[in-house]
Amino acid sequence: MLASVRSCALRGIDGFEVQTEVDISSGMPTFSVVGLPDAEVKESKERVIAAIRNSGFDFPLKRITVNLSPAERRKSGTQFDLPIAAGILAASGALSKEAVAKLGSLLLLGELALDGSLRPCAGVLPMLISVKPQGGMAVIPPGNFMEGQSAGNAFITPRTLRDLADWLEGKLPTESVQIAYMPETDPTPENKLDFSDVKGQAVAKRALEIAAAGGHNVLLIGLPGTGKSMLAKRFAGILPPLSEEESLEITKIYSVCNLLGKMTRRLHERPFRDPHHTISEAALIGGGSNPRPGEVSLAHNGVLFLDEFAEFSRSTLEVLRQPLENGSVTISRAKETVTYPARFTLIAAMNPCPCGNLGHPHKTCTCSPVQISRYQSKISGPLLDRIDLTVNLNPVAYSDWNKAAEGDTSAQIAARVLAARQRQQKRFKGTDTTANAFMTTQQIKQFCPLPAGADAILEAAMRKFGLSARSLDKVLKTARTIADLEGKEQIENTHLMEVLQYRPLDRKGVPDL
């Protein structure tokens, strides 16, 4: 007998439909799965056998062949347990004719426990969004309820394989294989981090406000304990709220990585990812022979914070260039090529020198000039070119700390950022550009005309600070953001001067000639 059940697999963060065909014929009892299954799909045989038996059915001792079609695409994930088991039940005649017909209209996803109960699996949301269950319903594990609701299809969530079979036979009413609607609890602002927690550091706060307003990347250079991580952790809080579309994108990525909690329907907070500096290239940008999104994709629409930036291996830092440039990562493997979205704001933090005391008011730096320049030059030119704002943080003395202003709260800053973003949205309406930082050369020409007297400023900056012509574009984009923050139509000279104070690492102490 032959049976066919619809299911899905993932490619990148999109799903594609997979027909699970099960054929049972007489012969030596074997059970094989074909159609480029990955290890976890092959292992599903053992789970399926146990689940069928423990659900009170007989497992047919015949020649069983499972084909996952389209056969030329690789399939991974544990969601095939349920469709394979259901297919075997249908093909072996354990289900009635009506039940088999009903099964044909369903889309099945789910991992099976050995006792036959359904366990949540990864990627349910993107699979249900990409593959609509055409008229019929989707069957997903109860643990993926929130994702099913988020995708907006009709679906049922039977607890066990037996429940599903009974429902197919009409022995169970639909209500009993559905969880009643659970109202989503509002995201509670539990110990929200606020910018006013950070005392002093007015310059760094201002730079982060500009970064949030224009989507610029930031490099924080400062001695240990000056508040680099504290500031970075608060950065996501001043970004504009996620749009529906953005929220869906990141929820899909987290679903693929199986990082969505049971109770999360949608992510409402911008992600903040802070991988350790020993991270491998593959973990940072995604990869593996069976590609998975990396930290850059998990930080999509949010913040990627790289502390101890200069301690990352050089090759790891270099792979950041593609996502910083394109807002996506393409991973090419011999078997397939997938693209993950990765548009994030990079906040990098590093010490000024290997010993971390350069510029400290009391401690002495023990590094040689060569060590310092080698440390700083670890951040390559092409990478620095993608960082628009560089800020030096200096330690705050106790007397200053005690009386230092707390500054604006995150809410106040976020309001200004939002206003600036709205101005940009109006400006870039109908284009792909989402913020000033992503302006094309053409757009820079159009939206960043130089005010009178700007030539003298930029010329002086090139002469005095060794600013390259290439970095002028960065200056203009950032100045545009400052103008937007102030609600000005045109860039003014003071905006340019401010941007130039956030210029990259100092030259190596070369005197003026």
Add this chain to the structure above:
Amino acid sequence: MSVSMQERLARIRINAFLYLRADWLARLIDIFGSAEEILKQNAETLAQQAQMNPSTAAHFLRDAFAIDPQEELEKTEKYGGRILIPEDEAYPQALRSIKEAPVALYVLGQLPSKHQACIGMVGTRKITPYGRRAATTLAEGLAEAGAVIVSGLARGVDSYCHAAAVRKAKPTLAVIGTGIGRCYPAENRELARAILQHGGAIISELPFNKPPNAFHFPRRNRIIAALSELVVVVEGEAKSGALITAKLALEMGKDVLAVPGPIDSPQSAGPNNLIRDGAGVVTCVKDIIDYIPEPELFDLQTPSTDKEVQQTAQDLPDTQKRVLEYIGSQEVSADQLVEALGLSVPEAASVLFELEVQGFLTSRAGLYSKNKF
């Protein structure tokens, strides 16, 4: 005394052996009569006659024959330079008279005349803002008075001293620790070019393309000490190359002056110790000029006091003046300015930008300090 071309080439050859002091090389020339004659010997006779270790003698001959003196000459001439030996008239008299006079001296640019007072200015590579102000102010004053600053083109104090002279369009003399075909550190390439452009000179006793090596630097310090009427130590750690130069100068019977500094600054430990041991104290350009042994030999103007900067500072807008006043002799962050003077961040940023571009301030790791006193 004229020297044959063959002998000149032979001198360039023996000069390439860096592991024998120059006075030893001179002794070898004395024993054998000429450099040419030395190179005709084999390692054994060389070792025997000059009482050298045989392996050193072998190494000596190997190094001497490893370079092509003709090529050295050609490359140097291509750069517009020359290679002097002590018999040449242009060879500096001050060098000829020391025990370890370089056997060959590669020269780019114009050596100072005997009417120009040469002042050695040396110090640490890890310069502090205080050292920068001191080096700049003193070197500019000396250059204007007509003195030639002699230093080593290293990072830090050396480069600030050379740069001050260059800014005043005055000659300065750099004695470098690599061959003259190289520039170390590379970031001083621009400075080296400017030195030659303003009538200064870059000299070295090392073969044309010799890369930097730690032992080259203390060695070249004797040349700085020898060429200078006196040596000023601007900043230096308790054990530093600057102090080697000072010690060598003292051994040559020259005065050593030191710029006093804060007692808790490691970079001022060197000069402060020198002062304790009796070195002259430098607080202004006149202090240095007063120490020149025979000032009547040189064309020197009495130094002007540094009114120029103060004058321009008077014309600055109010906020800029307030910022300069607040910074004083400290290193100050933009955050401190914002807090103390009640400026907004954008205001502070544009004021700092203007002051930096006009040359009043220098920023380093986010800290601003004044360029001059």
